[in-house]
Amino acid sequence: MxxxxxxxxxxxxxxxxxxxxxxxxxxxxxxxxxxxxxxxxxxxxxxxxxxxxxxxxxxxxxxxxxxxxxxxxxxxxxxxxxxxxxxxxxxxxxxxxxxxxxxxxxxxxxxxxxxxxxxxxxxQFRLPDPGDLREPVPGLEITLATHADLDYLHSTGWQSDFASYVEKSAMSIARLEGREVGIAVHERHALDSGVVDIGMYVDPVLRRHGVGSSILSLTARAVRDAGLTPVAGCWWKNWSSRATLEAAGLVCAGTIxxxxxxxxxxxxxxxxxxxx
Structure with a gap:
């Protein structure tokens, strides 16, 4: 009572x-x-x-x-x-x-x-089965961003504070046949050190060509190879991001x-x- x-x-x-x-x-x-x-x-x-x-x-x-x-x-x-x-x-x-x-x-x-x-x-997205991760497009690779990459990062206009991501090793550059084509984000969870929030940006001219989902797939694999758990999120009206996350092999497992x-x-x- x-x-x-x-x-x-x-x-x-x-x-x-x-x-x-x-x-x-x-x-x-x-x-x-x-x-x-x-x-x-x-x-x-x-x-x-x-x-x-x-x-x-x-x-x-x-x-x-x-x-x-x-x-x-x-x-x-x-x-x-x-x-x-x-x-x-x-x-x-x-x-x-x-x-x-x-x-x-x-x-x-x-x-x-x-x-x-x-x-x-x-x-909110998780990766129930790593075997579901898509095979990346040929010639695509991601490498940890450094201060030498700041000019490219700022040129995208995607974020306002790239330096902080670079300093905490939470961002990588995606290159296709050696040319910058996008960005991968892999930031430790604010409360769970074993979880990594992942995300991506793709240059507009290469969208809808599988590059975004490939960046996510490569990032998720790298997170798992480090013994950590990848998770992701996107705004509820951003259907293109949801489709990209699902194409990469992640599954919607909850909603804010x-x-x-x-x-x-x-x-x-x-x-x-x-x-x-």
Missing amino acids: IRRDVSISLEATSPEEARAAIDAHQLSLDWSGDSFMAHLWLDATHRTICVDGEPVGVAGWTADESPYLSLLTLDRRAIALDRQVMEVVLDESGARTAYLASWDAHHVTTFGAYATGVGSQAY LRFDLDPDVFVRASSDGGDP
Whole structure:
């Protein structure tokens, strides 16, 4: 039975305590996806959730003009209070949007109770069978990018900060018969060091010729050869990227969801004669 005579408050928390809650939540999931949710959790404003003065979890939301929720962890003993906790979090944060991973049952059920609309935000990909990776087009190879490649990288206009990728060895140059034709990204996951987010860019004149999927295939193979796990993501409306990822041999295994939240949904249900 849900208790109603409890005091719920949100208190200041240290970065160490917030990171511990983030790590614990990450480890509770069967799959990480790419770093989309990890970055939201890490960049959030965090508060300790207290029930009757005792800490029972951590909430996280952005601090901008239109805040959105991304994290709400609760100890098992406090799960029955999730609805009341959400009311407090929504009131203090002002958040009316949440981003959630479809495989994150804890967040989907807790935030979903207040959702008046749900939509896709990004597709998430994994590699169930390395044997499904496509054979790259002949003559294509990828080599780790160096500062000598910055002129080419900047000429693509694809990113604004190529130097940081080069410095952390997270980007490679794709060459076809020795000529630059694209870029491969292979960046360590923000929370799981055994996972690598992969992506690619192809020069416009060579798109729809199998170069993009070949770059992804070569990158995924290199990640696996290093004993790591490749994952990828793309925006939900980017069907060309989804097709390229699938052509490379990766499989859509989840979705980042966008929830529209209404803090008064239960109040209105009660006034309409629904369950309190």
